[in-house]
Amino acid sequence: MPSRRTLLQTAVAIAGSPLAPGVIYAGSARATAQMGVLYDHRHREARAFRLRAAVLNAPVHGTEDGDITDLWQHYFSVAWKDEPMPLAGLTERPALFMLEQLGFQHGMRVVFQGEHEPDGQGAWTHTIVRSSRPALKGHLDASGSGWPAVLADQLLTAPQTVASKDITPTGAAMAARIDEPARLYSWIIAPRSVVEHI
Amino acid sequence: MALPPNVSERDFTRALEQFSNIVGSEWVFSSDEDVALYRDAYSIYWGEPEERVASGAVAPDTVEQVQAVVRAANEFRIPLYPISTGRNLAYGGSAPAYSGSVVLDLKRMNRVLEVNERNAYALVEPGVSYFDLYNHIEERNLNVWIDPPDPGWGSVIGNALDGGGGWTAYPYRDHFGAHCGMEVVLGDGDIVRTGMGALPNGSTWQENKWGYGPWVDGLFRQGNMGVVTKMGFWLMPKPEAYISGTAQVPDDEGAVGLMDTLNHLENLGIVNGSTQLGGGGAGGAGFGGGGWSLQVPIYGPENVIRAQLDYCRQKFEAIEGCTFTEQPLVHIPLSAEDRARVRLVNFGIPNLSTFAMLGRSPFQPNPAGGHIGFSPIVPRRGEDLVRFRNWYQANAAEVSGGENLGIIGPVFMTNWERSLVGLIMFPISKDPEHNSKIRDAFVRWVELAAAEGWAEYRAPTIYQDLIASTYNYNDNALTRMREKIKDAVDPNGIISAGRYGVWPRHLRDA
Numbered sequence: 001m002p003s004r005r006t007l008l009q010t011a012v013a014i015a016g017s018p019l020a021p022g023v024i025y026a027g028s029a030r031a032t033a034q035m036g037v038l039y040d041h042r043h044r045e046a047r048a049f050r051l052r053a054a055v056l057n058a059p060v061h062g063t064e065d066g067d068i069t070d071l072w073q074h075y076f077s078v079a080w081k082d083e084p085m086p087l088a089g090l091t092e093r094p095a096l097f098m099l100e101q102l103g104f105q106h107g108m109r110v111v112f113q114g115e116h117e118p119d120g121q122g123a124w125t126h127t128i129v130r131s132s133r134p135a136l137k138g139h140l141d142a143s144g145s146g147w148p149a150v151l152a153d154q155l156l157t158a159p160q161t162v163a164s165k166d167i168t169p170t171g172a173a174m175a176a177r178i179d180e181p182a183r184l185y186s187w188i189i190a191p192r193s194v195v196e197h198i
Numbered sequence: 199m200a201l202p203p204n205v206s207e208r209d210f211t212r213a214l215e216q217f218s219n220i221v222g223s224e225w226v227f228s229s230d231e232d233v234a235l236y237r238d239a240y241s242i243y244w245g246e247p248e249e250r251v252a253s254g255a256v257a258p259d260t261v262e263q264v265q266a267v268v269r270a271a272n273e274f275r276i277p278l279y280p281i282s283t284g285r286n287l288a289y290g291g292s293a294p295a296y297s298g299s300v301v302l303d304l305k306r307m308n309r310v311l312e313v314n315e316r317n318a319y320a321l322v323e324p325g326v327s328y329f330d331l332y333n334h335i336e337e338r339n340l341n342v343w344i345d346p347p348d349p350g351w352g353s354v355i356g357n358a359l360d361g362g363g364g365w366t367a368y369p370y371r372d373h374f375g376a377h378c379g380m381e382v383v384l385g386d387g388d389i390v391r392t393g394m395g396a397l398p399n400g401s402t403w404q405e406n407k408w409g410y411g412p413w414v415d416g417l418f419r420q421g422n423m424g425v426v427t428k429m430g431f432w433l434m435p436k437p438e439a440y441i442s443g444t445a446q447v448p449d450d451e452g453a454v455g456l457m458d459t460l461n462h463l464e465n466l467g468i469v470n471g472s473t474q475l476g477g478g479g480a481g482g483a484g485f486g487g488g489g490w491s492l493q494v495p496i497y498g499p500e501n502v503i504r505a506q507l508d509y510c511r512q513k514f515e516a517i518e519g520c521t522f523t524e525q526p527l528v529h530i531p532l533s534a535e536d537r538a539r540v541r542l543v544n545f546g547i548p549n550l551s552t553f554a555m556l557g558r559s560p561f562q563p564n565p566a567g568g569h570i571g572f573s574p575i576v577p578r579r580g581e582d583l584v585r586f587r588n589w590y591q592a593n594a595a596e597v598s599g600g601e602n603l604g605i606i607g608p609v610f611m612t613n614w615e616r617s618l619v620g621l622i623m624f625p626i627s628k629d630p631e632h633n634s635k636i637r638d639a640f641v642r643w644v645e646l647a648a649a650e651g652w653a654e655y656r657a658p659t660i661y662q663d664l665i666a667s668t669y670n671y672n673d674n675a676l677t678r679m680r681e682k683i684k685d686a687v688d689p690n691g692i693i694s695a696g697r698y699g700v701w702p703r704h705l706r707d708a
Contacts, residue, residue, distance in 0.1 A: 063554075065551075065554055065555075066553075066554030066555075067549070067550060067551040067553075067554040067555075068550060068554075069548075069549040069550045069551060072550065073329060073333075077329075092554075093567060094553040094554050094567065095554070097239070097553065097567070098550055098553055101239070101285075101351075102351070104235055105305060165230070165231065167231060168230070168231055168234040168235075169234055169235060169237060169239070171237075171239070171244070171628060173239035173240060173287070173567050173568055174239070174240065174244065174566055174567045174568035174626060174627045174628050175564070175565075175566040175567055175568075175627045175628070176627060176628050176629065177566070177627050177628070177629040177632060178566040178604050178625050178626075178627045178629065178632055180564060180566065180627070181564065182563060182564040183564075
């Protein structure tokens with residue numbers, strides 16, 4: 001049985017939103033199921049990302065403490081067994097690592113990765129690590145504190161296709177260095193079928 | 199395409215073709231993209247030439263396919279590295295001990311073959327994870343528990359074979375110790391069943407460990423004599439309740455009585471849960487102060503465990519200066535409220551929460567994630583507890599070269615019966631310079647510990663030779679004996695070359 005926490009965190013998208021009937025993730029090979037969204041409730045920016053995703057009619061899932069166990073056990077693992085569905089997230093690094101690892105066995109790969117680092121004074125540095133649309137960084141830089149909503153718009157409405165040579169594991173298990181500042185990670189995990197065979 | 203060592207491209211291509219004929223081409227992996235999935239996520243050589251990497255992977259679905267793959271590997275001298283789910287992070291993950299090996303990925307063999315509620319055992323294949331077995335049991339509402347490690351996404355068989363442990367009651371939390379019977383494909387493709395499994399038409403394979411004659415199961419623990427394709431495990435009947443108490447002593451002198459009393463209570467079977475030891479000024483996260491504390495959990499019927507805890511109180515309070523406090527009894531199955539506050543692995547519930555918390559503290563809010571551990575076995579006596587702590591503190595600065603490398607220690611673990619583990623944790627990242635310093639420190643700790651008579655019980659692949667070299671009584675007689683057996687049952691040295699320091703003849707000679 002899903003825990004109370006899972007049920008609370010798994011929100012249904014807001015019906016009748018401006019972009020209804022919802023955003024369809026369009027991969028290079030075929031359209032796939034509607035992209036879900038995972039956010040880390042501990043971070044204001046992730047909550048803003050979630051709000052915009054809900055407006056865009058995406059199924060939204062949250063984690064209160066970074067632990068994705070309940071969501072994995074009672075939702076993603078079940079859903080992905082039937083049909084792997086793309087999932088976008090704005091979380092800390094461990095959630096990306098866990099879902100990437102778990103997604104491998106369902107033929108999923110990380111097709112987008114961004115890193116977002118606060119300077120402690122309200123500004124953020126955005127690094128697009130893996131994307132077919134590097135212009136995204138410019139959009140985020142230009143959006144100031146509104147970047148989470150812009151990120152949600154870009155990830156949920158624009159297709160991400162990457163070359164197969166670029167979908168090796170992200171290495172998200174480990175930080176770049178042990179004193180790495182706190183960061184948020186944005187990502188899309190999608191079926192391998194959306195990857196360009198180049 | 200990377201090649202296995204000493205294998206021509208032509209032979210490797212032919213071997214892959216044979217593997218494809220056996221398992222289907224979609225289950226043979228040789229592209230860089232696919233092979234990269236088998237990297238060790240916590241490699242201390244991340245991105246460096248010394249990182250242990252695979253040359254390919256093959257994923258059979260049946261034991262017959264495993265046999266056929268092993269025979270084909272023999273024909274072309276392809277080194278194989280079997281993994282179950284490949285999630286033993288901090289011990290090498292899915293990357294081979296011998297770089298260039300082909301990973302024999304057993305994830306597809308994920309069938310729960312039997313869960314016998316009446317006699318409380320399970321028989322599973324290597325790809326069955328703790329989540330899988332838990333779900334199987336819960337969906338059928340069976341009255342048994344599993345004993346998951348932390349995290350619980352790994353293989354039940356893989357964890358046991360690697361020497362892993364969990365957090366419920368003894369003997370179940372010693373995962374290899376709780377196994378009963380196995381099926382193994384040897385290095386030449388032959389297949390054996392151990393214990394009572396060797397008896398055709400028998401029905402006690404999972405009920406009697408020993409069978410008849412010399413017991414060989416231990417050869418496959420941290421071993422490379424074959425590919426384990428089935429394994430039985432004794433399960434714990436779901437207990438009715440859980441209770442715990444905490445004994446605290448004010449100083450090191452009290453630690454002697456604390457440990458002696460714990461040993462007495464465990465050896466009598468009064469305390470059966472996984473105890474937690476803290477304090478003593480040891481450096482482990484969350485442990486501070488000069489005194490020592492010990493939490494003693496007990497599983498069983500409510501009236502019985504209340505009496506057991508009363509007995510524990512009497513014994514601990516007999517130690518001078520010791521105080522004993524009880525925690526509230528927890529009924530099983532857990533209420534929603536209890537489930538939200540307890541540590542789930544202590545209640546047989548697998549989870550991944552450790553990844554969200556590992557190493558996080560007020561002083562390190564953003565831990566690097568990667569880590570390895572040095573876990574020497576230490577005598578379970580208060581004097582040795584104090585001696586180990588003092589030894590660690592006396593050497594820590596020198597070993598780290600005067601730098602703060604983020605090493606945490608010692609964390610004392612009492613989850614194995616009869617002995618202590620004095621764990622030292624090493625954070626690793628993708629920073630080669632820092633990782634190099636960590637490697638130096640790791641080696642130094644191993645050397646210093648060996649001089650004191652302490653050595654590791656489980657190691658990352660990269661240090662398995664080093665640790666094996668400390669078990670060197672009588673000119674490495676134990677390793678030499680293992681090598682003789684290895685050469686006999688795997689004459690071409692196909693399976694897991696180098697695992698836990700046992701190399702096949704052709705690589706020893708090289």
